[in-house]
Amino acid sequence: MNASSDMSFFTLIAGASLPVQLVMLILVITSLFSWWYIFIKVATIKRAERDAESFEETFWTGGDLTKLYEGVTAGRRKPQGMASIFEAGFKEYIRHKQQARMEVSDVMEGSRRAMRAAYNREMDDLDAHLPFLASVGSVSPYIGLFGTVWGIMNAFRGLSNVAQATLTQVAPGIAEALVATAIGLFAAIPAVIAYNRFASSVDRLSVRYESFMEEFTNILQRKS
């Protein structure tokens, strides 16, 4: 630890003690995963919003519900988002309608339950990975801080062996240790921002789905 030591980024990481290196590794992996999930969520939420938009447009332009149902189920792909709620509700409605003795209120109740179940599945998919992002956002600064504290402890322990303490004896150790905090913050900040943004997007989608459920129930009630 002399003053002429090379302070490049890689030597800082290579010179750190094993626990600090482990902390850095964990944080880098966490950061990679959180960014991966962030990009996946951006894509899926954008697609869900686009799907809801286009489905609402076709639904409210009128037309035959049976035709719409056939169009939704015709595709090879399983219907997603609002379409899947519509599909579940309308399928249940038709099934109850075919049993002639059913009361209207029971039919409505059945289709409503089916729609609620589909809605829950949709919400579960939309909410996926958000807890992971929240955990990364709140915990990774602490992991980084742990690495920093460990590194600084080592730096100061080395200082106790010399008679004349100078800053150059601790500075490299502290710089190494602070790299851990930097990586932790780098992992945490995007995760927190992404979590907040995705949570609000999912909330807005869920409100949209719920209002669609109510309105569709009304339409089915009028039909029967």
Next chain:
Amino acid sequence: MMLRQRETPDSVKAGMLSVMVHVLLLGALLISFNWKTTHPVSIAQVELWDSIPVAQPAPAPIPEPVPEPIPEPVQKVEPQPVPEPEIKPEPQLEIALEKKPVKKQPPKPDVKAEEARKKLVAEMRQEDLKNAPKETPKPNSDAIKKLQEELLNEDKAVGEQKATAAKSAASAGVVDEFKAKIQAKIRGNVNKTLCGDGNPELKVEIGLIPTGQLSGAPKLVKSSGNSACDDAVERAIRISEPLPLPSDPALFSEFRNLRLTFRPND
């Protein structure tokens, strides 16, 4: 895996983007930060002090000649006109007054001029003898001769000394004085009891910076044979910091590397 079925089409693209973000950030870190630290130790070693004495010789010569020329003419020119009228007897005042301008008109004469003047003086002296035969002519003429010679010598000396004597007297004197001061200051701090009974002699070389601090560790050139004594002198050198130095920066070059001889029991 940890992904939902509907997310699989995006996973590869998202993974690539994620890696790209990290690579970008690493690149930004490597470019924007200057990770190579310039360590201050080397800055302290730069020969900063070297440049100062080199840069300052221009103003330095000015103070040297200044003190010398002023006292010399004052001391040596003035006292002579004063005794002249006192020594000379009254009857010769006129002659003396006549001769003075003659002497002073050629102040830096050649050999020929000197001879001519001596002749003139001799003639005058004969005239004197004739004019005032019974009074004391000889001491007068002797005195005049002496005065003339003195004046001549002074004229020459002033010209020569101005150039050489000024510098040597000033710098050598001051340098020696401060070397003695440094030695005295260090000597005062030597623990003499460590040097035994004999008369050990040791030579130490020290480097100084213009503040009077040591530029490095003192180097033992010749040991006294007693390591305790050597150490005592070295400690004394360190304690004596800062060492006295002349205020004239031009003289510092004499002190950058000093070789001092110590006889602690002397």
